[in-house]
Amino acid sequence: xxxxxxxxxxxxxxxxxxxxxxxxxxxxxxxxxxxxxxxxxxxxxxxxxxxxxxxxxxxxxxxxxxxxxxxxxxxxxxxxxxxxxxxxxxxxxxxxxxxxxxxxxxxxxxxxxxxxxxxxxxxxxxxxxxxxxxxxxxxxxxxxxxxxxxxxxxxxxxxxxxxxxxxxxxxxxxxxxxxxxxxxxxxxxxxxxxxxxxxxxxxxxxxxxxxxxxxxxxxxxxxxxxxxxxxxxxxxxxxxxxxxxxxxxxxxxxxxxxxxxxxxxxxxxxxxxxxxxxxxxxxxxxxxxxxxxxxxxxxxxxxxxxxxxxxxxxxxxxxxxxxxxxxxxxxxxxxxxxxxxxxxxxxxxxxxxxxxxxxxxxxxxxxxxxxxxxxxxxxxxxxxxxxxxxx
Numbered sequence: 001x002x003x004x005x006x007x008x009x010x011x012x013x014x015x016x017x018x019x020x021x022x023x024x025x026x027x028x029x030x031x032x033x034x035x036x037x038x039x040x041x042x043x044x045x046x047x048x049x050x051x052x053x054x055x056x057x058x059x060x061x062x063x064x065x066x067x068x069x070x071x072x073x074x075x076x077x078x079x080x081x082x083x084x085x086x087x088x089x090x091x092x093x094x095x096x097x098x099x100x101x102x103x104x105x106x107x108x109x110x111x112x113x114x115x116x117x118x119x120x121x122x123x124x125x126x127x128x129x130x131x132x133x134x135x136x137x138x139x140x141x142x143x144x145x146x147x148x149x150x151x152x153x154x155x156x157x158x159x160x161x162x163x164x165x166x167x168x169x170x171x172x173x174x175x176x177x178x179x180x181x182x183x184x185x186x187x188x189x190x191x192x193x194x195x196x197x198x199x200x201x202x203x204x205x206x207x208x209x210x211x212x213x214x215x216x217x218x219x220x221x222x223x224x225x226x227x228x229x230x231x232x233x234x235x236x237x238x239x240x241x242x243x244x245x246x247x248x249x250x251x252x253x254x255x256x257x258x259x260x261x262x263x264x265x266x267x268x269x270x271x272x273x274x275x276x277x278x279x280x281x282x283x284x285x286x287x288x289x290x291x292x293x294x295x296x297x298x299x300x301x302x303x304x305x306x307x308x309x310x311x312x313x314x315x316x317x318x319x320x321x322x323x324x325x326x327x328x329x330x331x332x333x334x335x336x337x338x339x340x341x342x343x344x345x346x347x348x349x350x351x352x353x354x355x356x357x358x359x360x361x362x363x364x365x366x367x368x369x370x371x372x373x374x375x376x377x378x379x380x381x382x383x384x385x386x387x388x389x390x391x
Contacts, residue, residue, distance in 0.1 A: 001034050001035070001081050001082070001385070002034075002035045002037060002078060002079065002080040002081050003029055003034055003035070003036055003037065003080060003081065003082055003083075003084055003385070004037045004039060004071075004074070004075065004078070004082070004084070004100070004105065005022070005025070005026055005029070005036050005037065005038050005039070005084050005086075006038075006039040006040070006071075006083065006084070006085045006086065006088070006092060006096060007019070007022040007038075007039075007040055007041075007085070007086040007087055008040075008041045008042075008043060008087045008088055008089060008091050008092045009022075009040065009041065009042045009043060009044075009087075010087070011043045011044055011047070012042075012044055017112075017203075017299075017302045018086060018087050018112040018113070020302050021086065021110075021112065021203050021302065022086045022087075024203070024204065024205060024206050025084075025086075025377070025381065026038065027206045027207075028204075028206045028374055028377055028381070029378070029381070031374070032378050037074065037080050039071060039074060039092075039096075041091040041092055042091075043091065045091065046090075046091075057090060057091065058152075058156040059156075059159075060090075060091075060093055061089060061090035061091075061156055061157070061160050062093065062094075062156075062159050062160040062163045062164065063094065063095045063164070064091075064092070064093040064095045064096075065095065067091070067092055067093055067095055067096055067099075068096065068098055068099040069099075071096050071099040071100065072099045072102070072103065075099065075100065075103045075105055076103070080105055081105070081385070081389065082105065082106050082107075082108060082385045082388055082389060083096075083097075083100040083105050083106070083107050083108065084109075084110070084381075084385070085097070085107065085108065085109045085110070086110050086112065087112060089115060089157075090156075093160075094160075094164045094169045094170075094173070097109075097173035098169075098173055100173075101173050106175040106176075106385075106388040106389045106391065107173060107174045107176075107388070108174070108175065108176045108177075108384060108385065108388050109174050109176075109177050109178070110178040110180075111178060111179050111180070111184065111188060111198075111299075112180070112299050113299055114188075114191075114297070114299075115157070116161065116170060116188070116191065116193065117133065117134050117135075117187065117188060117190075117191030117192070117193075118130075118131075118133055118134065118146070118191075119133065119138060119141035119146050119147050119157040119158050119161065120141060120146035120147050120154075121147075122296050122297070123187065123296065123297045124228050124295070124296035124297070125144055125146060127227065127295060127338075128338075129295075129297055129319070129320070131187070134187065134190050134191045135191055135192060138158045138161060138162060141154055141157075141158055142154055142155060142158055170192075170193060171194055174197065175197065175387075175388040175391040176197055176198075176199055176384050176387055176391075177193060177197055177198040177199065178198075178201050178384060179199065179200050179201075180200070180201070180202055180203060180299045180300035181200060181202065181300060181321040181324050181325065182200055182324060183320050183321045183323075183324050184200075184297075184300075184320075184321055185198050185200050187297070197391075199384050201377070201380045201381070201384065202300050202325075202371060202372060203300045203302060203305050203372065204305060204371075204372040204373060204374065204376065204377035205305055205306065205309055205368075205372060205373070205374070206374050206377075207374075208309035208368065208373070208374075209278075209281035209285060209306075209309055209310055210285070211285065211309070211310055211311035211361070211365045212281075212284065212285020212286050212287075212310045212311055212312065213285070213286070214285070214286065214287060214288050214311070214312060214357070214358075214361055215286055216245075216286030216287055216288070217288060218244070218245035218246065218247050218288065219245070219246050219247070219287055219288060219290070219315075219347060220246070220247045220248075220249065220283055220284055220287040220289075220290050220291070221234055221246065221247070221248045221249070221250070221290070221291050221292075221293075222249045222250055222280055222283075222284065222290065222303045222306075223250045223292075223301070224250055224251070224252040225248070225250055225251060225252030225253065225254045225255045226252045226253055226254055227254065227295070228294065228295055228296040229252075229293070229294055229295075230292075230293030230294050230295045230317060230337065230338070231252075231254055231258055231293070232254075232258075233293045233295070233338055233339070233340050233343060234246075234291060234340075234343070235258055235261055235262060235265075235267060235269065236340035237293075237341070237343035237347070238267045238268065238269055239265055239340075240340075240341070240344040240348075241344055241347060241348065242267075242268050243268070244268065244347065244348075244351060245268050245269075245270065246267075246268060246269045246270070246291075247269075247270045247272055247283055247287070248269060248270065248272060249272045249273070249274070249275050249279075249280055249283055250273075250274060251273055251274045255271065258271070259271055280306070281306065281309075281310060284303075284306060284307055284310045284312050285310035285311070285312060287312050288312075288313075288350070288351060288357060289312060289313045289314065289315055289332065289347070289350055289351075289357070290303065290304075290312050290313070290314045290315070290332075291314075291315050291316075291343070291347065292304060292314055292315070292317065292322060292326075293316070293317055293335075293337070294317050294319065294322065294337070295317065295319070295337050295338050296319075296320075297319065297320035297321065298319075298320060298321055298322055299321065300321060300325065301322075304316070304322075304325055304326065305368070305372050307364065308331065308364040308365065308367050308368040308372065309365070309368045309372070310364075310365075311361040311362070311364050311365040312361065312364060313331055313332040313333070313350065313357060313360040313361060313363075313364050314326050314331065314332035314333075314364070315332050315333045315334070315335065315346050315347055315350060316332065316333075316334060317334070317335065317336075317337035317338075318334040318335060318336055318337065319337040322334070327367075329356070330360065330363050330367075331360060331363050331364045331367050332350075332360060332364070333346045333349070333350055334346070
């Protein structure tokens with residue numbers, strides 16, 4: 001089988017879990033003998049662009065004739081059996097679907113975020129989940145400047161969505177959508193995507209680490225240090241947990257603020273910065289549990305998959321997909337999003353029950369092997385590709 005695999009990478013200064021998933025699925029396909037035909041763009045291309053080029057790129061995010069021509073040529077040369085898109089924004093655009101369909105190549109699109117129903121892509125505004133644009137007009141996004149807090153930038157995304165809804169792009173040119181959880185699938189159905197074309201396939205790992213022993217006695221947070229990740233709630237909770245070491249692996253716009261808060265409040269917190277994946281696996285595997293305190297509707301955070309692979313239970317917000325992925329008392333625990341007292345209580349309860357925590361470590365790794373392993377992921381992809389071709 002030949003698979004055209006397409007992805008617009010995020011800026012290297014702000015790497016995304018979507019980039020990781022794309023690389024993982026490319027490696028997964030190649031490992032199983034699938035011929036992968038990559039089509040990749042880098043958002044870093046925009047960093048050196050002039051004002052005119054940036055303005056043109058904003059318009060071409062809706063529909064890029066140059067990308068369509070480029071893809072048409074690539075398809076003619078390589079003759080793929082299916083095209084699988086991860087991120088198309090902003091440099092690939094939905095015109096890529098059209099090039100594939102005109103060449104008789106079925107299209108699969110993974111829905112890593114909520115951009116097709118939310119210009120801000122996160123269903124999140126002012127610190128809480130927001131679904132004002134789901135199934136309605138996109139005017140609330142313009143009013144609140146939901147993309148980059150900029151009216152022109154938000155207008156560019158609204159233009160992309162409105163034009164492609166009007167064209168019927170999302171309803172007619174994509175044979176199969178891939179949502180990461182059932183929760184996300186329901187949001188996309190409510191937003192107008194065809195329910196009978198949306199599959200559910202979680203993220204996974206091609207080469208998982210060995211399960212750790214959890215001997216470090218600490219908790220760990222891995223991720224971007226930004227408001228939607230619930231990092232303020234995390235540090236507030238740790239005021240009540242002086243006996244438990246928290247290791248924070250990651251970087252982001254709130255790092256300096258959080259480090260200052262930790263110093264001021266003398267919190268038992270260590271900021272490790274951005275680490276290599278192998279080092280992250282060591283820290284997570286040695287942790288008693290991982291904490292995911294997100295305050296937005298996460299897609300399927302890779303940190304949860306990686307924690308389960310390490311045999312590390314997860315304490316997560318009882319919010320959106322996280323409440324579907326983490327099973328209370330089986331693979332971790334849940335708490336009310338944004339509530340530091342509830343988070344502290346959940347963490348303390350897990351540390352106070354070492355035998356139960358030991359069983360959760362076993363459960364977490366078994367959950368990974370059953371649902372998120374390379375074997376499970378490859379079979380799921382092949383089934384989706386076959387159903388896309390059948391349409």
